[in-house]
Amino acid sequence: MAEQPAWEQPRNRFDPLRAVSEDELDAIHHASLRVLSETGIDFLDVTARSQLAAAGADVEGDRVRFEPSLIEALIASAPAEFILHGRDHIRDLHFGGNHIIYTSVASPPFVTGLGQGRRDGNRRDYRNLIKMGQVLNAVHTVAGYPVEPMDIHPSVRHLVATHDMLTLSDKASFVYSLGRQRNLDAIEMVRIARGIDHHTLEKETSIYSVINASTPLRYDTVMLHGIQEMSARNQLIIITPFTLAGAMAPVTIAGAVVLQNAEALAGIAYTQVVRPGSPVAYGGFTSNVDMRSGSPAFGTPEYWKACLLGGQLARRYGLPYRSSNVNASNSVDAQSAYESVIAIWGAVMGGVNLLLHGTGWLEGGLLTSYEKFVIDADLLNMVTEMLRPVTVDDASLAVEAIAEVGPAGHFFGSPHTQERYASEHFQPMVSAWSNYETWQEKGGLETHQRAERLAQEIIDAHEEPPMREERRNELDEFLERRIQEGGVETDF
Amino acid sequence: MAEQPAWEQPRNRFDPLRAVSEDELDAIHHASLRVLSETGIDFLDVTARSQLAAAGADVEGDRVRFEPSLIEALIASAPAEFILHGRDHIRDLHFGGNHIIYTSVASPPFVTGLGQGRRDGNRRDYRNLIKMGQVLNAVHTVAGYPVEPMDIHPSVRHLVATHDMLTLSDKASFVYSLGRQRNLDAIEMVRIARGIDHHTLEKETSIYSVINASTPLRYDTVMLHGIQEMSARNQLIIITPFTLAGAMAPVTIAGAVVLQNAEALAGIAYTQVVRPGSPVAYGGFTSNVDMRSGSPAFGTPEYWKACLLGGQLARRYGLPYRSSNVNASNSVDAQSAYESVIAIWGAVMGGVNLLLHGTGWLEGGLLTSYEKFVIDADLLNMVTEMLRPVTVDDASLAVEAIAEVGPAGHFFGSPHTQERYASEHFQPMVSAWSNYETWQEKGGLETHQRAERLAQEIIDAHEEPPMREERRNELDEFLERRIQEGGVETDF
Numbered sequence: 010m011a012e013q014p015a016w017e018q019p020r021n022r023f024d025p026l027r028a029v030s031e032d033e034l035d036a037i038h039h040a041s042l043r044v045l046s047e048t049g050i051d052f053l054d055v056t057a058r059s060q061l062a063a064a065g066a067d068v069e070g071d072r073v074r075f076e077p078s079l080i081e082a083l084i085a086s087a088p089a090e091f092i093l094h095g096r097d098h099i100r101d102l103h104f105g106g107n108h109i110i111y112t113s114v115a116s117p118p119f120v121t122g123l124g125q126g127r128r129d130g131n132r133r134d135y136r137n138l139i140k141m142g143q144v145l146n147a148v149h150t151v152a153g154y155p156v157e158p159m160d161i162h163p164s165v166r167h168l169v170a171t172h173d174m175l176t177l178s179d180k181a182s183f184v185y186s187l188g189r190q191r192n193l194d195a196i197e198m199v200r201i202a203r204g205i206d207h208h209t210l211e212k213e214t215s216i217y218s219v220i221n222a223s224t225p226l227r228y229d230t231v232m233l234h235g236i237q238e239m240s241a242r243n244q245l246i247i248i249t250p251f252t253l254a255g256a257m258a259p260v261t262i263a264g265a266v267v268l269q270n271a272e273a274l275a276g277i278a279y280t281q282v283v284r285p286g287s288p289v290a291y292g293g294f295t296s297n298v299d300m301r302s303g304s305p306a307f308g309t310p311e312y313w314k315a316c317l318l319g320g321q322l323a324r325r326y327g328l329p330y331r332s333s334n335v336n337a338s339n340s341v342d343a344q345s346a347y348e349s350v351i352a353i354w355g356a357v358m359g360g361v362n363l364l365l366h367g368t369g370w371l372e373g374g375l376l377t378s379y380e381k382f383v384i385d386a387d388l389l390n391m392v393t394e395m396l397r398p399v400t401v402d403d404a405s406l407a408v409e410a411i412a413e414v415g416p417a418g419h420f421f422g423s424p425h426t427q428e429r430y431a432s433e434h435f436q437p438m439v440s441a442w443s444n445y446e447t448w449q450e451k452g453g454l455e456t457h458q459r460a461e462r463l464a465q466e467i468i469d470a471h472e473e474p475p476m477r478e479e480r481r482n483e484l485d486e487f488l489e490r491r492i493q494e495g496g497v498e499t500d501f
Numbered sequence: 502m503a504e505q506p507a508w509e510q511p512r513n514r515f516d517p518l519r520a521v522s523e524d525e526l527d528a529i530h531h532a533s534l535r536v537l538s539e540t541g542i543d544f545l546d547v548t549a550r551s552q553l554a555a556a557g558a559d560v561e562g563d564r565v566r567f568e569p570s571l572i573e574a575l576i577a578s579a580p581a582e583f584i585l586h587g588r589d590h591i592r593d594l595h596f597g598g599n600h601i602i603y604t605s606v607a608s609p610p611f612v613t614g615l616g617q618g619r620r621d622g623n624r625r626d627y628r629n630l631i632k633m634g635q636v637l638n639a640v641h642t643v644a645g646y647p648v649e650p651m652d653i654h655p656s657v658r659h660l661v662a663t664h665d666m667l668t669l670s671d672k673a674s675f676v677y678s679l680g681r682q683r684n685l686d687a688i689e690m691v692r693i694a695r696g697i698d699h700h701t702l703e704k705e706t707s708i709y710s711v712i713n714a715s716t717p718l719r720y721d722t723v724m725l726h727g728i729q730e731m732s733a734r735n736q737l738i739i740i741t742p743f744t745l746a747g748a749m750a751p752v753t754i755a756g757a758v759v760l761q762n763a764e765a766l767a768g769i770a771y772t773q774v775v776r777p778g779s780p781v782a783y784g785g786f787t788s789n790v791d792m793r794s795g796s797p798a799f800g801t802p803e804y805w806k807a808c809l810l811g812g813q814l815a816r817r818y819g820l821p822y823r824s825s826n827v828n829a830s831n832s833v834d835a836q837s838a839y840e841s842v843i844a845i846w847g848a849v850m851g852g853v854n855l856l857l858h859g860t861g862w863l864e865g866g867l868l869t870s871y872e873k874f875v876i877d878a879d880l881l882n883m884v885t886e887m888l889r890p891v892t893v894d895d896a897s898l899a900v901e902a903i904a905e906v907g908p909a910g911h912f913f914g915s916p917h918t919q920e921r922y923a924s925e926h927f928q929p930m931v932s933a934w935s936n937y938e939t940w941q942e943k944g945g946l947e948t949h950q951r952a953e954r955l956a957q958e959i960i961d962a963h964e965e966p967p968m969r970e971e972r973r974n975e976l977d978e979f980l981e982r983r984i985q986e987g988g989v990e991t992d993f
Contacts, residue, residue, distance in 0.1 A: 026515050033893040040898040047900075051908040072908070127937070226908035257911065260918040260925045262891055264899025271903075299934040300922045303913070306934045310886035310927045318891065337932070339940045343876055343948040344932050346838035351883065354846050372937055384835055391843065394802035399754055399810065401525040406532040407756025408539075411763075416543040416564070416718035419749065421795070426752040430792045433752045435802045440829070440836050442791040442798045445619070445864055448831045456835040 010466035011438040013386075016099070016146045019393040021107045025324065025360035028317035034325060037263060037318070041270035042077040049074035050226040050275045054233040057279060064282045075275065083278035086285040089327045093150070093245055093288075094215040096179040096202050097474065102149055104245070104288070105329035105362055109396075111389045113142040114369035114377050115153030115183070115219075121371075122379025122461055130156035130377070136173055138369065138377060140471035141464065143178040145368070147386035147393075150181040152365050153219070156377040165496035167191045168198075172488045175202040176481070179474035186218045186235020190497045193238055201487060204480045210242065214288050217245035219365070222272035224250050224257040228279075236276070240283040247331050247363065248276035249292025253305055254315075256298045262311050265295045266318045277328065290363055292331040293319020305373050307335035308348025316355030324360060331363040332356035334385060337373045341380045341457035345371060349385065353392060364389075383460040383467065387439045394435040438463055502958040503930040505878075508591070508638045511885040513599045517816065517852035520809035526817060529755060529810070533762035534569040541566035542718040542767045546725040549771060556774045567767065575770035578777040581819045585642070585737055585780075586707040588671040588694050589966065594641055596737070596780070597821035597854055601888075603881045605634040606861035606869050607645030607675070607711075613863075614871025614953055622648035622869070628665055630861065630869060632963035633956065635670040637860070639878040639885075642673040644857050645711070648869040657988035659683045660690075664980045667694040668973070671966035678710045678727020682989045685730055693979060696972045702734065706780050709737035711857070714764035716742050716749040725771070732775040739823050739855065740768035741784025745797055746807075748790045754803050757787045758810045769820065782855060784823040785811020797865050799827035800840025808847030816852060823855040824848035826877060829865045833872045833949035837863060841877065845884060856881070875952040875959065879931045886927040930955055 029037070044050075051071040052058050058068050064083065067074040090105030102110050120134045121127045128134075138155035142148040151174055161169050167185065174182055175198060182202075184195035199216045200207065218239050220232045239246055250272035252258035254265035273291055280289040295315035298305050306312070316332050323330035332355070336348030349370075356364055366374070367389055369382035410425035420426050439460050441448055454462075476484075521529070536542075543563040544550050550560050556575065559566040582597030594602050612626045613619045620626075630647035634640040643666055653661050659677065666674055667690060674694075676687035691708045692699065710731050712724045731738055742764035744750035746757035765783055772781040787807035790797050798804070808824050815822035824847070828840030841862075848856055858866070859881055861874035902917035912918045931952050933940055946954075968976075 023518050024516075028891050029893055033891070036893055036898060040900050043900050044903050048904045048907060223909070225903065225906060225910060225912075255918055255922055255926070256913060259899035259902050259912055259915075260921050261897040261899055263893045263897040264902065264917070267898050267900065268903055297926045300926065302935055302939070304934045304936055306926075306932075309929075310883050310889075313887050314891050337934045338948070339933065339935075339937050339945070340947050341835055343833055343835060343838035343952075346835035347842050347876075347880055348932070350839050350842035350846070351887075354842070358850070373934075375937065384839075388839055391802050395805050395843075397802075399520050399525070399806050401521055401528055401755045405753040405755040406528060406759050407751035407753055408532050408535050408759065410751050410756065411536050411717065411760055412540045414717060415540060417715070418717060420717075420751055421748060423751075425756070426747055429752050430747055434747070434789045434792065434798075437801075440798075440840070441831065442796045442829045442865075443794055443831075444796055445831050445867070447794070453831070455832050456830070 010470045011463060012436060013146055013438060014390050014393065017393065018103055018149060019109045019396050021109055021357065021360060021396055022398060025320050026317050026358040027321055028314050029321065034321050037267055037270060037322065038325065040267040041274060042080060044267065044271040045075045045080060045275055046077060048226065050272065052228050052233060053230045056237065057233040060282050061279065075278065080274050080278050083281045084274060084326055086281045087277060087289050087328055088286060091214060091288045093181050093217060094213045095181045096175060100180045102181060109361060110149045110363045111147055111367035112150050112152030112363070112365050113138065113148045113155045114366045115155065116157060117375055117377040118157050118159065119376045120156040121376055122464060127376065129159050131160045132158040135170065136177060137468050138382065139173055139177045141382055141467050143180065143474065144467050144471050145386045147389040148368055151178055151183055153183045153185060155369060163499045165492050168194060168488055168491050168496055171195045171198050172484065175199065175484065176476065177473060182216045184216055184218050186220060186232050188231050188497055189234040189238055192218065192235050194491060196238065196242060196244065198484060198487060201483045202476065202480060204477060214243055214245050217247060219247045219249050219292065220276055222250040222276060224252050224272060225268055226272065228276060236280055237283055240280040240287040243284065243287050245288045246280050247290045247292050248273050249294050249331060252295045254295060254297040254311060255300055256303065258295065262295065262314055266315055269293060269295050270322055290329040290331045291323035291326060294333060295319065305337065307337045307373060308352040313351055313355035316359040320359030320361065329362040330360055331365055332359060332361040333366045334364055335366055335370055335374065339372055341371065341378055341384065345381060349388065353388065357392060379464040380457040380460040383463045384439050384456060387437050391435060391437065502962045503955060504928060505638055505930060506882050506885065509885065510595060510641060511601045511888050513601055513849065513852060513888055514890060517812050518809050518850040519813055520806050521813065526813050529759055529762060529814065530817065532759040533766060534572060536759065536763040537567045537572060537767055538569060540718065542764065544720050544725060545722045548729065549725040552774050553771065567770065572766050572770050575773045576766060576818055578773045579769060579781050579820055580778060583706060583780045585673050585709060586705045587673045588667060592672045594673060601853060602641045602855045603639055603859035604642050604644035604855070604857050605630065605640045605647045606858045607647065608649060609867055609869040610649050610651065611868045612648040613868055614956060619868065621651050623652045624650040627662065628669060629960050630874065631665055631669045633874055633959050635672065635966065636959050636963050637878045639881040640860055643670055643675055645675045645677060647861060655991045657984050660686060660980055660983050660988055663687045663690050664976065667691065667976065668968065669965060674708045676708055676710050678712055678724050680723050680989055681726040681730055684710065684727050686983060688730065688734060688736065690976060690979060693975045694968065694972060696969060706735055706737050709739060711739045711741050711784065712768055714742040714768060716744050716764060717760055718764065720768060728772055729775055732772045732779040735776060735779050737780045738772050739782045739784050740765050741786050741823060744787045746787060746789040746803060747792055748795065750787065754787065754806055758807055761785060761787050762814055782821040782823045783815035783818060786825060787811065797829065799829045799865060800844040805843055805847035808851040812851030812853065821854040822852055823857055824851060824853040825858045826856055827858055827862055827866065831864055833863065833870055833876065837873060841880065845880065849884060871956040872949040872952040875955045876931055876948060879929050883927060883929065
């Protein structure tokens with residue numbers, strides 16, 4: 010396959026952009042606290058409500074209200090930085106600070122690519138995409154199912170899919186919070202795959218889950234169970250309200266972010282009630298809807314501003330910040346690319362720490378595209394390179410080389426160029442820079458066509474990362490036993 | 502045609518990003534001054550050389566060397582901000598400060614779109630593209646020929662093309678510096694079209710020209726004549742070295758920018774020798790070449806860093822900054838979009854004042870695309886919206902609206918939404934946000950196909966901006982007379 014940059018976590022050396030002044034940020038913060046103290050938020054779990062009441066919140070039926078000082082006191086214990094451990098230590102990730110983590114796309118029900126059209130998610134594509142995430146260094150961790158393997162029965166899907174994830178990849182793992190037992194199964198499987206005991210697992214955060222509020226102002230039972238099981242074991246929770254301005258959130262960006270922030274603060278506070286000091290990230294996911302059709306839009310100017318605002322808020326609270334690489338396009342065309350880069354621009358300039366849905370997202374998250382997966386990996390590699398400092402020293406300033414070449418000369422053959430040309434510039438996997446005639450001779454392939462070819466090469470390049478035999482056996486036995494037990498109960 | 506945002510000049514409210522520290526910026530600055538004092542730069546015009554010698558430069562044959570203090574003294578008289586006047590006052594543009602100007606693409610020899618394939622530039626397409634630049638509010642000024650009208654004989658091309666520019670559009674005009682008489686003809690035509698006398702024209706900068714160094718380290722005769730005629734009349738010069746790292750410039754980004762900066766400083770200094778205080782902008786155009794093929798690349802990580810560096814240098818010298826919206830793709834695909842947005846990202850975060858080639862550039866500048874023209878206009882409108890402040894006040898914070906809707910409610914029907922939904926969010930012209938099924942029912946058009954349809958609507962929407970009859974007659978008579986005189990001498 011094409012050469013790619015080495016495994017590396019980028020660091021953001023730029024000061025984040027501020028979308029609003031400190032006073033305006035305060036106004037958003039205080040508005041969110043007013044929402045939590047006056048309107049309150051529903052927690053649909055009796056254990057959660059009694060824990061919150063014991064912590065000082067005002068509970069009335071499902072509704073929980075927080076005094077501003079209580080929220081501030083609770084979130085203060087959340088750590089600003091920590092390590093998310095990979096299956097193997099080489100994949101350990103710095104979470105927070107100016108470190109950035111890229112993930113593959115998570116959760117689309119449909120998939121397209123590899124010469125076939127749009128189809129239901131299935132295990133074959135799921136495994137292919139996990140393999141791509143393992144091979145591509147631009148993917149630091151698998152953030153859930155890169156496509157939903159719908160041909161695996163829901164009662165055992167989490168078991169089979171997590172087993173695939175842990176055997177095909179050694180990168181840090183993810184679990185969906187869709188019922189307490191699913192969280193427990195995945196946590197146990199990660200522990201086995203890492204070959205560590207329960208005590209070590211509690212010290213070494215090794216798995217994460219995204220918790221979405223049911224906007225507006227509600228946390229559902231399974232999400233709260235997820236926090237209970239994960240935070241209690243010191244595993245990572247990404248609290249992410251999905252606040253669509255004009256639909257489930259106010260039409261104004263400020264108002265949608267007030268709601269996002271209220272929900273995020275309540276969720277984050279709850280993780281700290283469950284276990285003070287447990288790792289948690291602030292997720293921002295505010296966009297706007299097309300007011301003509303009600304369809305969600307992504308990578309829009311409003312989305313971009315909300316990315317910056319989310320980052321400002323996360324920094325205000327001293328929390329790591331999660332954002333996403335998203336677009337609303339139905340094909341891997343110009344729109345898919347410009348919306349993606351606008352989303353990445355907002356995330357990076359907003360100070361993102363975890364860029365979810367980094368590779369492969371299309372159709373507002375309903376479709377995974379192999380082509381987009383490869384293009385996005387290239388894009389993320391470019392971002393990593395953009396964030397690398399410019400080398401400024403006597404050799405790079407090249408005053409002598411300029412003097413040697415002189416007016417009307419050429420640098421191609423100069424020693425200064427010859428010593429450096431092979432490694433000086435970033436080499437993309439997908440971009441074609443040849444002139445029109447050469448490009449035509451090579452078949453005139455558009456970007457998505459070149460990416461599709463590369464996708465197959467990337468899958469073919471996959472090798473299972475070695476796992477010690479006793480761990481593998483234990484993992485296989487766990488899977489077999491839990492399948493025999495019937496997995497988890499389902500509603501159907 | 503589709504609705505578009507009103508005519509407006511965006512302002513950049515963000516602090517520009519710094520690619521390097523102040524010390525590193527100093528190192529680049531001093532390296533450039535060393536190049537100009539030790540190696541020097543060729544000025545291929547005897548008048549220019551004697552003017553420079555009189556100003557204190559060291560002249561030896563074609564070679565001109567500048568002491569660092571001389572460069573600093575000369576560029577100090579260049580203004581930081583000024584007005585570029587449109588044909589009509591409504592089109593006057595703030596140049597410098599935190600104001601941004603977008604232009605259409607300039608100078609490609611080929612054109613594609615409107616249902617026809619790639620073809621030689623010609624007057625019909627030239628006129629169409631001028632019309633689009635007039636209709637689209639995202640284009641603030643026409644920056645040269647949006648495609649080269651090659652079917653007009655070079656001896657009179659500038660006359661016919663400038664006449665088209667001034668009659669089809671009332672936006673500020675441009676002239677190529679391709680020989681003294683061409684500059685003089687265009688300056689006179691702009692004066693006539695504006696209906697002002699020579700004295701007023703000297704007070705009101707109304708036309709601009711891009712001056713490229715012949716990298717490395719040479720200014721050609723026609724470029725110097727352009728400066729002589731334009732700067733003497735207080736018209737605007739954009740000095741833009743085109744420094745391709747690894748080809749005509751050092752392979753390192755720092756080195757390529759040292760060369761860019763040396764050439765820019767020498768050219769800017771010369772404008773101030775011709776007329777102290779005459780308007781001039783600092784143009785940055787450093788990118789890298791594909792070291793395998795020698796083809797120029799655009800919108801790369803290296804290009805992005807050079808954009809930031811160029812902005813830092815321009816600000817150091819207190820000069821307006823010119824950058825570009827560029828890509829190397831051969832079709833209006835994902836690559837064309839992601840390279841463009843990366844280029845815009847670098848320009849905007851670098852503090853750009855003039856974004857040249859804003860709409861329509863493809864194939865590294867060899868091809869104008871009607872589709873890309875429309876997509877880019879949409880993109881630039883998005884950037885304008887991104888730069889608009891987030892409204893933060895009691896109404897936009899929406900605490901009451903959130904309380905009214907409450908948990909598990911919906912904002913679609915709330916009064917807060919109903920009062921605002923029609924105007925709250927940016928409406929793109931090209932982006933499609935409908936779901937897959939609806940999109941398929943509408944024909945499943947990709948972005949470039951939707952843009953092509955819009956291009957024809959935009960052309961159809963064009964109306965000639967009214968010009969007073971006496972001015973129009975004088976302009977027509979000037980054109981006729983100069984054509985009868987044979988225009989200008991050509992080499993062939």
